[in-house]
Amino acid sequence: MSTESHEPEAALVELRKRLDDGLAGTGLTKTMIARRAELSRATVQAAFRPGGAAPSAATVSALARALGLPDAELLHLRRAAVAHPGGPAPVRGSDPGRPIAAWDPLDLEVHPADTAGTRRVLPGYVSRRHDQVLADAVREAADGRSRMLVLVGSSSTGKTRACWEAVQPLAAGGWLLWHPYDPTRAEAALAGLPCVGPRTVVWLNETQHYLGDPQHGERVAAALHSLLTDSARGPVLVLGTLWPEFADRFADLPGSRRLPAHSRVRELMAGRTLGVPDTFDREALRTAAALAAAGDRALAAALTRSRTDGRVTQDLAGAPELLRRYEHGTPAVRALVAAAMDARRLGVGPLLSPAFLADAASDYLTDHDHGRLDDDWAEAALADLARPVHGRQAPLVSVRPRPSLRPPGVPEPAAMFRPGPEPLLRLADFLEQHGSTTRRRLCPPASFWHSAHTHLVHPYDLAALATAAEDRHRLQWAHHLRLRAADAGHPGALVRLARGREQDGDHDGAEALYLRAADLGDVRALAVLLRRREDAGDRAGVDSLCRQAADTGDAHLLADLAALRQTAGDTQRAEALYRQAAECGADPQILALMAHLHSEDTRRQLEAFDRRLAAYRQPADRRQSASGRLYAQTALTMMREKPGGYETIDDLERLADAGDPHVMAGLAMVRERDGDGAGAEALVRRAADGGYAFALAGLAEMREEAGDVTSAGDLYREAADAGQRSRYLARTLPYGLDPDGSPTPAWS
Incomplete structure (x- = not known):
């Protein structure tokens, strides 16, 4: 029977009729067919349900085999069923993406289920409360209104699967799905977003790799904003996923003296996040x-x-099996995973070289275990870690970087660094998050820092570890890692070295480093150079740097330029720069500087920005821990003002028991003041385990003030291992600590 003349609705009816006839001919139940096809019962039910969406191509093929039907004809009917209503789907060869139905969800990073067979399939889907909000966004997109929603939740909580299930109704409308990832996610998004057309799902799984990219993130955010607000290119649906720590980082409002990291990202994300719970209710x-x-x-x-x-x-x-493989592995396996965990939590990666991990793992082993290693210990341990868990994930999976394959004449996006062709390793998401929690108070050993200095080549990896070493008072490693980062072209490392040259009186050397950083777009370097040119009366130099600064789109730098031009009496240019700063998302403190210019445009800019800022004042966007901190500080103030006034202690203890580390720290200070040193120390260690290492330094300060220098020093060292710098260590150990926490000798 020919299927070429079928309209979409008729083709879907015919497809289900053939499936029903095939089922009747076998005499089997749908449950039995589900087992034979290695599909979930829910998937089979949905495929047969009248009025439902067309089943996926994989489902149709599996059912055809199980029912003994010709899969080619059924797949032909399915293709007709998902064609664009009212005629053939429009030719969209220049648009990125492909039809939703053509995607395998596993290629979109949806976790498969644990099955006894060799095929990887998805389990039945359980709809939860967040799915309704997601479905509403999909319906609005289908009705012609562009939408963006980013699901926020911990690792392996079902965020990506929820997005996949939500977009299925769009498949029948001929929607495309685009997953940018080559050569890197951020570069692919930046290159392809201008080409995205109507009825496209932009799939930004692990959104931090797009919006958090240190080089391209802000530009990706700006491109997404343009796409969502351009009615001629809509409707589009942008879906993403984030871990809570990345969502918090993007949502933080900068202080008046901070550069506005993620300012465009913050504005894009406001009101567009949706929480996904860790557990089933x-x-x-x-x-x-x-x-x-x-x-x-x-x-x-x-x-x-x-x-x-x-x-x-x-x-x-597969989280439990991943954890078991790590905790019950050989000493070599545990050492390699621990080194990978430390690298990821300190900012390296996500792709790690085998040579780096093998050399880094040395000091994670005891002398006894190290002495029993074979010559090929690293290869054997890495092979063990590459074995998949239930056919799905592996603790350390080998990833070969993709080559950049582009049509002739299409320029390759600029990149500061590109990996070589050798395979690299990626730590499983669950183990990465597990390590960020269980190892947060531990400082990596000497072999880790030495291996990083020897093997790492990416400038941002080196710069991240330089900062991590400095935070842990490992000052020699911080210095040498920063030198390597600067040599590799990291602008922040160049600025730090330039400041050091300035302090040493080498102004020419500092100028050269600032110029290199400015050429790489570093706003701090541009700000320093602008002030120097302004102080020297170099108007041509100022104009040149102003044009360079304007290209960065950095709100604070533009406002800084405006203030300089205003001081110089150039009011017209100052107001233009202030307006540009407002358009780039400057905060109210910056915009307030415009007020005395008394222009109507200025007033409108201030009012518009105030409306945008209102989104950050909504209770739904406030962190519970923030209210806990405020409550603890208020309660502690009351206690200090009224000695013996313990009416709030029970409230503090309830908040501490609920797990807020900031409240634990506040309660620890009360315990210490009242002479309960053991109780105070137990609380600050709980607070540090919860991610608030400053609690250790706070208790150390109290011990130091009380004259207990020995205990204070031990606590200061623990705080340093957890990444909390202190004036005490800078004063008493100016040359830093060895990785084992002991003082290190002076160096030149």
Whole structure:
């Protein structure tokens, strides 16, 4: 029977009729067919359900084999069913992306299920409360309104799967899906966003790789903003996922003296995030249990292991097995994973070289274990770590960087660094997050820093580790890593070295370093050079640097330029620069400088920005820990003002028991003041384990003031290991600490 003349609706009806006829001919139930096809019961039910969306190509092919039907004809019907309503889909060869139905969700980084067979399939999907919000955004996009939504949740909580399920209704409307990733995610997004056309889903899984890119993130945010606000290019749907720590970093409002890191990202993300809980609630568990009872083996196994804590998605993603492989591995395996965890939590990666990890792992081993290593220990351990967990993930997976393949005549995006052709390693997301929590108070050993200095070549990796070493008072390693970062072209490292040259009186050397950093677009270097040119009366130099600064789009730098021009009496240019700063998202302190210029344009700019800022004042965007900090500070102030006034202690203890590390720190100060040193120390260690290392330094200051220098010194060293610098160590150990925490000798 020919299928070429079928319209989409008729083709879908015919497809389901053939599936129904095939099922009737076998005499089997849908549950039995699901098992034979290695599909979930829910997937099979959806494929047969009248009025539902067309099943995926993979589902149709699996059902055809299970029912003994010709898969070519069924796939032909399915293609007709997802064609553009009212006629053939428009030719969109220049638009990035391909039809949603043509994508395999596993290629979009959706975690597959644990199955007994060799095929990787998805478990039945359990809809939760956030799915309704996501579905509303999809409906609005289908109705012609461009939308963006970023799902925020911990690793393996179902964020990517939720996005995949949500876009399925758009497949019947001929929507495309575009997943930018080559040569890097940020570069691909920046190059392709101007080409995105209507009815396209822009898939930004792990959004931090796009918006958090140190070189391109702000420009990607600006390009997304243009896409979402251009009615001629809509409707589009932008979907992304983030871990909470990245969402917090993007949402932080800068202080009056900070450069506005992520200012465009912050404005783009305002009101466009959606939280995804770590656990299934009771309703979701009941739904999952029903799917499991209907034959979903993966969900049934996951519920058996996770029913008590509700962490079903993490179990499905293989987190327990990943953790077991790490904790029960050989000493070499544990050392390699620990080194990879430390590298990631200190800012390296995500791709790590085997040579770096092998050399870094040395001091993670005891003398006994190190002496028993074979010559090929690293290769054997890495091979063990590359074995997949339940056919899905591996603790350390080998990744070969993709070559950049572009049509003739298409320029390659500029990049400061490109990896070589050798395979690299990527740590599993769950282990990365596990290490960021369990190892946050530990300082890497000497072999880690030495291996980083020897093997790492990416300027941003080197600069991140230089800062991490400095935060931990490993000053020699910080200095040498920063030198390497500067040699590799990291603008921030060049600025830091330039400041050192200035302090040493080498103004010519500092000028050369500032110029190199400015050429790389560093706003701090541009600001310094502008002030120097202004002080020297070099008007031509000022004009040249102003044009260079304007190209950066940095709001604070533009406002700084405006202030310089205003001081010089150039009011017209000052106001133009202030307006440009406002358009780039300058904060109210910067914009307030415009007020006395008394122009109508200035007033409108201030009012418009105030409306945009209102989004940050909504209660839904406030962190619970922030209110906890405010409460703790208020309560402690009351106690200090009224000695013995303990009416708020119970409230503080309740907040501390709820897990807020800032409240724990505040309560520890009360314990210390009241003579309970052991109780205070227990609380600050809990606070440090919760990510608030400053608690250790705070207690150390109290001990130092009380004359307990020995205990204070130990606490200061612990704080340094956790990444909290202190004036005490700078004063008493100006040359830094060795990686084992002991004072290091002077160096030149």
